[in-house]
Every structure is written in C-alpha cells, then in structure tokens.
Amino acid sequence: MTTKGQVVNLEEMLGIDPNDPRDQHAGELVASDGAMLDALVALRCRQGLTQTAVAERMGVSPSAVSRIESAERDPHLSTLRRYAMAVGAVVHHDVRLFERTAARAAVVAYTDSGRGMQAWSEQTEFVGSLVTAASLRR
Numbered sequence: 001m002t003t004k005g006q007v008v009n010l011e012e013m014l015g016i017d018p019n020d021p022r023d024q025h026a027g028e029l030v031a032s033d034g035a036m037l038d039a040l041v042a043l044r045c046r047q048g049l050t051q052t053a054v055a056e057r058m059g060v061s062p063s064a065v066s067r068i069e070s071a072e073r074d075p076h077l078s079t080l081r082r083y084a085m086a087v088g089a090v091v092h093h094d095v096r097l098f099e100r101t102a103a104r105a106a107v108v109a110y111t112d113s114g115r116g117m118q119a120w121s122e123q124t125e126f127v128g129s130l131v132t133a134a135s136l137r138r
C-alpha cells in the first residue's frame with residue numbers, strides 16, 4: 001500500500017529486474033515493437049492519411065485502427081503487415097543474437113524519448129525492426 005505522494009516503481013511492482021538479462025531481453029523486444037508501430041503511425045501522419053482511410057484500405061473499422069495505433073491490443077504480424085501495406089510502408093525484421101549491453105542502451109533510449117518516435121523520426125532502424133527509409137520519405 002502506498003501513502004499519498006509516494007512514488008510507485010512499476011518495474012518493482014511487476015517484479016522486473018532491470019539488471020536481469022532475461023528482463024533486459026524482454027525489454028528490448030517490447031521497445032522494438034513500440035518503435036516499429038511508432039514509425040508506421042508517423043508515416044501515416046506524414047502522408048496525411050486518416051485512421052478512417054487506413055481502415056478502409058485494411059477492410060477494418062476506424063476503431064480497430066485506433067486500437068492498433070494505441071497498442072491497446074497486441075496485433076498479429078499479419079495485421080501489422082496489412083497496416084504497413086495500407087500506409088505504403090515496407091517493414092523488415094532483423095533476427096540476431098541478443099546482446100545484453102546494446103539492449104539496455106536501446107531500451108533506455110526508447111524509454112527516455114517518450115514513446116520513442118520523437119527521437120527516431122528520421123532514423124528508421126531500431127533494435128529488432130525497421131521501416132525502410134524509402135517508405136518513410138514517401
């Protein structure tokens with residue numbers, strides 16, 4: 001139980017140890033997913049596409065697109081591919097061995113930048129996923 005004005009450490013509450021390699025690995029994967037989604041949404045916005053227009057192209061409701069963009073749900077890769085196609089993006093997945101030191105730096109960089117997109121708006125690669133630079137400049 002917390003008292004008024006006491007700060008709650010979410011990592012501690014969830015049992016996440018930022019020094020544990022497994023938790024760092026999980027953090028890298030989450031950050032990578034978030035960065036990919038942020039890049040796709042930024043591309044939609046730069047092209048002046050509304051959620052309704054993307055929904056029509058995907059064959060779903062605008063509220064479904066809103067849920068995808070807000071990370072309210074954990075969309076399937078096939079759903080993200082359809083979203084990417086609707087906004088004219090190409091998404092590449094980079095599979096490699098997890099490296100602990102790089103992962104912690106990436107998670108910190110992503111976390112420190114809000115939801116990540118401000119710091120990565122011109123940079124297309126983020127640990128684990130990338131949206132090609134050509135698709136971002138369309």
